[in-house]
Amino acid sequence: NPANPVWVDRDALRTDFTLAMSAMYKAEVPLYGDLVQIVSSINGDLIHQSSLDPKVLSLRYGDAQSARLDIERHGAIRLGTPHELSTIRRLFALIGLYPVGYYDLSAAGLPMHATCFRPRSEASLLKNPFRVFTSVLRPELLENQETKELALELLSRRNIFSDQLMQLLDLGDVQSGRLTQEQSREFITEAIKTFGWQSTAAATHNEYSHLRSEHPILADIACFRSSHINHLTPRTLDINVAQDQMKAVGMQVKDRIEGPPARACPILLRQTSFLAIEEPIKFIVEGGSPLLNGSHKARFGEIEERGAAVTPKGRRLYDELLENAMSQARAMAGDGDDLSPEAMDELVSRIFQAYPDDWDELRRNGLIFCTYRCTAKGLNTKLALSKYNLEILVGSGILEAQPITYEDFLPLSAAGIFQSNLGSEGSPKEHVARPDEKGMEEALGAVLEDSDELYTKMQNDSINECSSALCVSID
Ligand code: OOG
Ligand code: NI
Structure with a gap:
C-alpha cells in the first residue's frame, strides 16, 4: 500500500547487503571462499572447546545469541573523487553505516586518507558489525603534474554508480533514509554493481602503466569502471591457528600478523591476509578494438581477530x-x-x-573501555548507601565489567596491508604526515564521528543502567 509503506529495517538491510557482497566475492575470487571455509571450520571447533576465556570469546565473536557469527566483519574500497565519496556516504547511510574516525595514510607514503563506515550504536553493532574501510585519493599529494592530470582525467570520465542506484539514493533522501522491501531488493542489486569487478579497464595499457609506475595504488584507483571491493574479512577465534592453516593449504600469506602480539587479554585487532591475486584485465585501445590483454593485482582475502577497545x-x-x-x-x-x-x-x-x-589491571589503569552490568548477586543485594564508587561495586561482585570490542581499524596495519598487496618492497618507510581531516569532511559532505566518544557513550550508558537498576548513584 503506497499510502502506508512498510520500511525495511536498516540493520536487516545491512545483513542482506553483506550476504550479497560475500556471495559475489566468493564467486569472483574462489580463493576467498576457501578462506571462509578454513575460518568457519576453525571457529566451529573452537567454540565448542570451552578453553577460551568468556570475555575473550565475547570480544572475538560478539553476542552469539543475536549476531550472525559467520558474517564478514569488514571490507575495503578505494575511491577516486569527492563526488564518489559523498555518494558512497549516501549509499552506506541506507544500510546504517556512518563515517567514524580519520586515517591519515600520507604518513605511510600513500596519497590518500580514509574513514571507517560503520554502525554507531551497540544494538546495531550487535545485529551486524559489518564495516567498510574507505579510502579516497588526495591528488594534491601527487608531485608529478602529468601523473596527477592523467589520474584526474580518467576519474572524471568514469561513473561507478548506475542510474537506478542514483534514483534509489534520491528516493532514500525523500523517504527519511528508508526503503521499502521492493526498493531494497533493487538497491542491493544496484549497489553491488559498484563493488564488483569489471574485467575491461577504463584506461589504455599505457595509461595504466604510467600510473602504476608512479604508484601502484594510483592505477588501482583510477583505471577501472567500478570501485571493486579489494577484500572481505571474516572474524576468527584464533588468528594464529587460522594463519597456519592458510599456509598449510598453500595460500601465499603475509609475512607477519599485523597489530599487537598474542595476549591473554587481547586489545585492538590483529589481522593477516593472503596476498592479492593476479587477474586478467582487458585494456582499451586507442581507436577501438581489439582490446589488449593484461592483468591486475588488487583483490585479496583477510582475517581478523578483535580485542578490547583501548x-x-x-x-x-x-x-x-x-x-x-x-x-x-x-x-x-x-x-x-x-x-x-x-x-x-x-x-x-x-x-x-x-x-x-x-x-582488572587494564580497566583500573584506564587503558580499556568497558561496559558494566549487575550480577545476579548485585540484584539481590540490599545496598545501604545512596552513592557508590564504581570500583567498589566491581570489587564486591555487585557489578561485572566486560571489555568493549574494538570496532575500528589501525592505520599502521592498514598501511601494512596496502603495502603487502601492491608489490612494494619492505615495510612502510617514514614519511612526513600531512593529515587533512577538514578536507575529508568537505569531500564527504558530513562530519566524521569520533570513535572514542562512541566508546565512552557505551561505557557511560551501561553505568547509568546499572545505577537505575540498583537505585544508587555511581561515580
Ligand atoms: C585497505 C586496507 C585497510 C585493514 O584491515 O586495515 C584494511 C586497502 O587496502 O584498501 O582493510
Ligand atoms: Ni582489511
Missing part, C-alpha cells in the same frame, strides 16, 4: 611500544634491512610485556 591513554601506550619495537628492529637489522618475521614477532612480544595483560 582508551586514548591505552592507545598512546600501544603506539609508544610499537614505535619502540620498530626503532629497535631498525637498529638490530641495520640500514635498510628488515628483521626476519620470527625475530620481529619475538621482539614485539618482548616489548609488549610492558602492556598490562590482566582485565
Whole structure:
C-alpha cells in the first residue's frame, strides 16, 4: 500500500547487503571462499572447546545469541573523487553505516586518507558489525603534474554508480533514509554493481602503466569502471591457528600478523591476509578494438581477530611500544634491512610485556573501555548507601565489567596491508604526515564521528543502567 509503506529495517538491510557482497566475492575470487571455509571450520571447533576465556570469546565473536557469527566483519574500497565519496556516504547511510574516525595514510607514503563506515550504536553493532574501510585519493599529494592530470582525467570520465542506484539514493533522501522491501531488493542489486569487478579497464595499457609506475595504488584507483571491493574479512577465534592453516593449504600469506602480539587479554585487532591475486584485465585501445590483454593485482582475502577497545591513554601506550619495537628492529637489522618475521614477532612480544595483560589491571589503569552490568548477586543485594564508587561495586561482585570490542581499524596495519598487496618492497618507510581531516569532511559532505566518544557513550550508558537498576548513584 503506497499510502502506508512498510520500511525495511536498516540493520536487516545491512545483513542482506553483506550476504550479497560475500556471495559475489566468493564467486569472483574462489580463493576467498576457501578462506571462509578454513575460518568457519576453525571457529566451529573452537567454540565448542570451552578453553577460551568468556570475555575473550565475547570480544572475538560478539553476542552469539543475536549476531550472525559467520558474517564478514569488514571490507575495503578505494575511491577516486569527492563526488564518489559523498555518494558512497549516501549509499552506506541506507544500510546504517556512518563515517567514524580519520586515517591519515600520507604518513605511510600513500596519497590518500580514509574513514571507517560503520554502525554507531551497540544494538546495531550487535545485529551486524559489518564495516567498510574507505579510502579516497588526495591528488594534491601527487608531485608529478602529468601523473596527477592523467589520474584526474580518467576519474572524471568514469561513473561507478548506475542510474537506478542514483534514483534509489534520491528516493532514500525523500523517504527519511528508508526503503521499502521492493526498493531494497533493487538497491542491493544496484549497489553491488559498484563493488564488483569489471574485467575491461577504463584506461589504455599505457595509461595504466604510467600510473602504476608512479604508484601502484594510483592505477588501482583510477583505471577501472567500478570501485571493486579489494577484500572481505571474516572474524576468527584464533588468528594464529587460522594463519597456519592458510599456509598449510598453500595460500601465499603475509609475512607477519599485523597489530599487537598474542595476549591473554587481547586489545585492538590483529589481522593477516593472503596476498592479492593476479587477474586478467582487458585494456582499451586507442581507436577501438581489439582490446589488449593484461592483468591486475588488487583483490585479496583477510582475517581478523578483535580485542578490547583501548582508551586514548591505552592507545598512546600501544603506539609508544610499537614505535619502540620498530626503532629497535631498525637498529638490530641495520640500514635498510628488515628483521626476519620470527625475530620481529619475538621482539614485539618482548616489548609488549610492558602492556598490562590482566582485565582488572587494564580497566583500573584506564587503558580499556568497558561496559558494566549487575550480577545476579548485585540484584539481590540490599545496598545501604545512596552513592557508590564504581570500583567498589566491581570489587564486591555487585557489578561485572566486560571489555568493549574494538570496532575500528589501525592505520599502521592498514598501511601494512596496502603495502603487502601492491608489490612494494619492505615495510612502510617514514614519511612526513600531512593529515587533512577538514578536507575529508568537505569531500564527504558530513562530519566524521569520533570513535572514542562512541566508546565512552557505551561505557557511560551501561553505568547509568546499572545505577537505575540498583537505585544508587555511581561515580
Ligand atoms: C585497505 C586496507 C585497510 C585493514 O584491515 O586495515 C584494511 C586497502 O587496502 O584498501 O582493510
Ligand atoms: Ni582489511
